Amino acid sequence: MSEAPIPYAGDYGGPMRILQLHTRRGVVAKAGVTVGIDGAHYHQGWGRAAFEIPADRPVHVVVSQGAGQIGVAATELTPEQPSALEYRGPAALYLAGTIGAPGTVKQRGCLVQLAIFALFPLMALALVIVIVILLSR
Structure with a gap:
């Protein structure tokens, strides 16, 4: 990734680290x-992005x-x-996505979509x- 990380927007002057976020489509x-x-x-496109976050306290991350x-x-x-972190979009837009450590997230709703299709x-x-049978009588 060649772009600089997105600066932290909160009021914070302590140590920082870089959050690497990979978003994957459903x-x-x-x-x-x-x-x-x-x-x-x-607002980001799909793929990889980097964000500055505080290094010494919890950070709340939400992706939609x-x-x-x-x-x-x-x-x-x-x-x-x-x-x-890795975000994976769901198979159907009415379901929640998943977020977690890279390689651990699964896509929600694959079986539902398979059943529908x-x-x-x-x-x-x-x-x-049924129509062929009825017409052949």
């Missing part, structure tokens, strides 16, 4: 994400899709935790079979 996704750090909001309350996921990052063609096929 099956259905808005154009970008809104990252909230201790109440300050930053677009500018609204879609796919919201939140966590509190303590000074003892590594300063890297698989069930509709199966129902259409069953309807066609």
Whole structure:
């Protein structure tokens, strides 16, 4: 990542560290994400971003899709935790996203989406079979 980290917006003069945040789209996704750090909001594209955060106290991190309350996921990052997080958008926009240590987050709603996408063609096929059977009598 070649860009400088986004400065911390809160009133804080202590030691800082860099939060590396990787946001990953779900099956259905808005154009970008809104990252909230201790109440300050930053509109970002999908991918990697770096933020300055206090090094000696917990920081509240919230990620949502677009500018609204879609796919919201939140966590509190303590000074003892590594300063890297991953956000994964859900498979359906009415579900919450997930946020956590890189490599540990899973996409919510994959089975629901699979059921929706698989069930509709199966129902259409069953309807066609029923119609063919009725017309062949």
